Amino acid sequence: MNNQNQHIKTVTGKSLKETAEKGGCGKCRASCQSACKTSCTVANQPCER
Amino acid sequence: MNDKGISPTRAIHKYELKGGYYVVDPCSGSVHVADKQAYDLLDKVTPARFEHYEGVKEAGSACLAEDKEHSSVCPESEQGGCYAELRELYKAGLLFAEDECEKYAETSIDAPLKALCLHVSHDCNLRCRYCFAKEVLCNEGIHSPQSEHDNYAKEVLCNEGIHSPQSEHDSFAEDNVSDHTAMSPETAIAAIDFLVAHSGERTELEADFFGGEPLMAWDTVTAAVAYARANEQSWGKRFRFTITTNGLLLDDEKIAYINAEMTNCVMSLDGRRSVNDIMRPTANGKGSFDVVVPKFRKLIKTRTKEGFTDHYIRGTFTAFNLDFAEDVIELARLGFRNISLEPVTCTNEADYAITNEHIPQIYEQYDKLFMFLTGCEHSQEVNGLDSKGINFFHFNVDLTGGACVIRRLRGCGAGNEYLAVAPNGDCYPCHRFVGNSAYNMGSVSKTLSLNIKEYFSKTHIYSKSDCSECWARFYCSGGCNASSYDCYGDCRRTDSQSVECLMMKKRLECAIALAAMRLNVANEVCDS
Ligand code: SF4
Ligand code: SF4
Numbered sequence: 001m002n003n004q005n006q007h008i009k010t011v012t013g014k015s016l017k018e019t020a021e022k023g024g025c026g027k028c029r030a031s032c033q034s035a036c037k038t039s040c041t042v043a044n045q046p047c048e049r
Numbered sequence: 050m051n052d053k054g055i056s057p058t059r060a061i062h063k064y065e066l067k068g069g070y071y072v073v074d075p076c077s078g079s080v081h082v083a084d085k086q087a088y089d090l091l092d093k094v095t096p097a098r099f100e101h102y103e104g105v106k107e108a109g110s111a112c113l114a115e116d117k118e119h120s121s122v123c124p125e126s127e128q129g130g131c132y133a134e135l136r137e138l139y140k141a142g143l144l145f146a147e148d149e150c151e152k153y154a155e156t157s158i159d160a161p162l163k164a165l166c167l168h169v170s171h172d173c174n175l176r177c178r179y180c181f182a183k184e185v186l187c188n189e190g191i192h193s194p195q196s197e198h199d200n201y202a203k204e205v206l207c208n209e210g211i212h213s214p215q216s217e218h219d220s221f222a223e224d225n226v227s228d229h230t231a232m233s234p235e236t237a238i239a240a241i242d243f244l245v246a247h248s249g250e251r252t253e254l255e256a257d258f259f260g261g262e263p264l265m266a267w268d269t270v271t272a273a274v275a276y277a278r279a280n281e282q283s284w285g286k287r288f289r290f291t292i293t294t295n296g297l298l299l300d301d302e303k304i305a306y307i308n309a310e311m312t313n314c315v316m317s318l319d320g321r322r323s324v325n326d327i328m329r330p331t332a333n334g335k336g337s338f339d340v341v342v343p344k345f346r347k348l349i350k351t352r353t354k355e356g357f358t359d360h361y362i363r364g365t366f367t368a369f370n371l372d373f374a375e376d377v378i379e380l381a382r383l384g385f386r387n388i389s390l391e392p393v394t395c396t397n398e399a400d401y402a403i404t405n406e407h408i409p410q411i412y413e414q415y416d417k418l419f420m421f422l423t424g425c426e427h428s429q430e431v432n433g434l435d436s437k438g439i440n441f442f443h444f445n446v447d448l449t450g451g452a453c454v455i456r457r458l459r460g461c462g463a464g465n466e467y468l469a470v471a472p473n474g475d476c477y478p479c480h481r482f483v484g485n486s487a488y489n490m491g492s493v494s495k496t497l498s499l500n501i502k503e504y505f506s507k508t509h510i511y512s513k514s515d516c517s518e519c520w521a522r523f524y525c526s527g528g529c530n531a532s533s534y535d536c537y538g539d540c541r542r543t544d545s546q547s548v549e550c551l552m553m554k555k556r557l558e559c560a561i562a563l564a565a566m567r568l569n570v571a572n573e574v575c576d577s
Contacts, residue, residue: 007087007131008072011565012448013143016078016457016523020153023453027253029289030164030467033460034481034529035391035549037293037315037363042460043524044445044560045452048253 025049053095058148062520063091066562067420073561075520077146080448081138082565087131094132099139150523151511153455157465158506161249164462166257166469166480167240167273170266172229175295175337177329179365179393179401230472231265234272236493240470241277243493245284257291259469259480264298274310291315293363296341297331304348312357316345319364320376320390327369328401346384361387361442367401368393371410374417381439389442392552394532405548412555419444419559423566446524446560448568457510460526464490464505478505481531505530508540515545521554528553 027048051057062073063083070088072081083091138144173180241256248254256277258270270292277288291313307314318341319325326336345362352358362385366373373390380388392403392411403411422436422444461467464478471483474493478501482488490498510516510527519525530540532549544550 005134006084007134008081008083008138010138010143011080011082011568013077013079013141014449015142016076016454017149019078019453020150020455024153024156024455025453026160026163026251026466028452028456029253030255030462031460032166032463032467032479032529033526034532035365035394037480042452042457042526043557044442044447045456046447047450047452 019047022049023047054097055095055145057518059096059145060518060520061091061144063088064558066558067416069562069565071558071562071565072144073520074144074146075523076148076150077143078454078523079138079143079146080561080565081143087135090131090135094135094139096139096145099136099145103136148517150454150458154458154509154511155507156455157459157462158503160462160466160506161251162244162247162466162468163251163253164255164257164467165240165244166259166467167232167237168260168469168471168480168483169232169237169258169263169269169273170230170261171472172231172265173260173262173295174265174297174332175262175329176332176334179328179367179395179399232269232470232472232474234269236470236472236474237269237273238276239474240493241273241288243470243476245280245286247497248286252286253289254286255289255291257293259293262295262298263292264294264303267298267303271306278310289313293317295329295337296344297337299341299344299348301347304344304351307348308352308354308357310357313359313361314348314352315361315363316341316348317364318342318345318362318380319366320370320373321379324370324376325364328365328367342383349385359387361389361440364388364390365393366390366403368403368407369401371407372414374414374421377418377441378421378434381436382434386438387440387442392548394549403548405551408548408551411552415443415555415559419563422563443556444560444563446557446564448561448564454523457523457526459506459509461529462505463530464488464508465502479531481529481535505540513541513543515543515550519545519550519554521550521557524557525550525553 028045029048031042031045033042051060059076062075064071065088070083070085072083072088072091073079074081135144244254244256256273258273260266263270274288274290277290281288289312290310292307292311293315295317317329318338319328322336322338325338329337331337331340349360352360362380364376364380366376370376377388377390380390393399393401395402397404418441422439422441424436459465461479464482467479468476468490469478469480469483470476470493475483476490476492476497477483477485477488478490488501490501508527508530510519510522513527513533516522516525516527528543528549533542534540536542536544536547
């Protein structure tokens, strides 16, 4: 993206908004984030579309 | 507005970790790696400044006028280039982006079911301290312990001194689940039918065998799986099964079955033998480590079927092993590659409870694990153990793909897309509510309570107290509703300074930095 930059490089510029436009299909797995199962954050989940 | 005049909902989060400078822009989802100059300059810039000062000079002097000290860090000539880079990101919507996601907050109200957690056995053959403590408290007749893996919830409710007086859930005791109940195969089959009937158009369905110890109800597990497999094609559905086990009852036959049918297998083990055996004794007081480790190894070794290889070792750390990085490393040394080590969740009264005063030590351990997983210095301390290929659950974040924002607004989906089923067939929002009569949502043989479902569908980062302004909200998704309920008697209350939130944010910082390194963008922390 801006890897010619000297001072700040972008790892991901992914727009959350874009994911909303094609998202919400519900195909991804359920994930409990509680410590009593495993604190797997949703951000760790793959999109399965 | 914060003291720089930036609305908290569009504020960035920046942090330094082991020589790397990271910048997270929550609402765009972008992540940047900065040098010290840009990192420092970010304290001075604001959306208003970017709008008003296009070029180098005016903005630079506006910054410098406010901060003399800053001028030595960042000479005006260089700062010009730095400012231009930051402004370019701002203009591209990758810094200080507005939160435009609230309009999606209530898009899941009519969501069909996709997953069930089946409490096939409330009985257990271990006497783990963090679970068994509840049995002692609850022998007063207030509640029954539920799960070998459910470390937390009911202890709070059992302890009348802690339970919030204004909570409407004091009728918890009425539940009819007893200590040693098991789900019948018929109830498990009814639960599969119930899931299919409430799944609408969804084709991918999940059932999770939980306990107690689910291997103690093996016939129920196999009956449910056989029933689903025999019918999934005609239903037009596909089932994914998960089982969580303490491993004691594993034998060759069960291992082969699990590896053929369960898309995920969660194995409970706390780490070093000494740590594990203190917290996880058998009923006769002996340690469980030596019994279960060979069985887990065997299971993993033969877990090769395509699509059925997911598994992880799941441990608990407590105030007794605040050097828990050693437990993760020990699990890796034992050959386990997928590792999750969770903080115990219990009342502060327990001698093993994790409290705010432990936070500095916990951060230190996460830093140590971060270094270990980057393949840096700490790996030398463990006899050349290579950290490559080790998947530490808490440090996982998918920066380039990952779930859509609609999913990220409400996390687990408990009570809406995901329910738990007690041994008697009653439904609850999730495993941590099982037995709480105020949250009984009906039963697999009757109708579902839609008002509770609707309440949970509207429980999201914008309806939770501290989440809508938290930088971590699109990663954390507002945390665990059950945990909020247990702490505050309210699923929608969160406290960004609670132990849980502080740990979550620290883990995310490590996860984001690690992901950035793996994408080869981050500074070389090994060189720092
Ligand atoms: S639960 Fe805590 S860490 Fe998570 S988004 Fe809410 S305030 Fe932030
Ligand atoms: S409410 Fe908490 S314990 Fe229940 S499924 Fe969600 S994250 Fe897990």
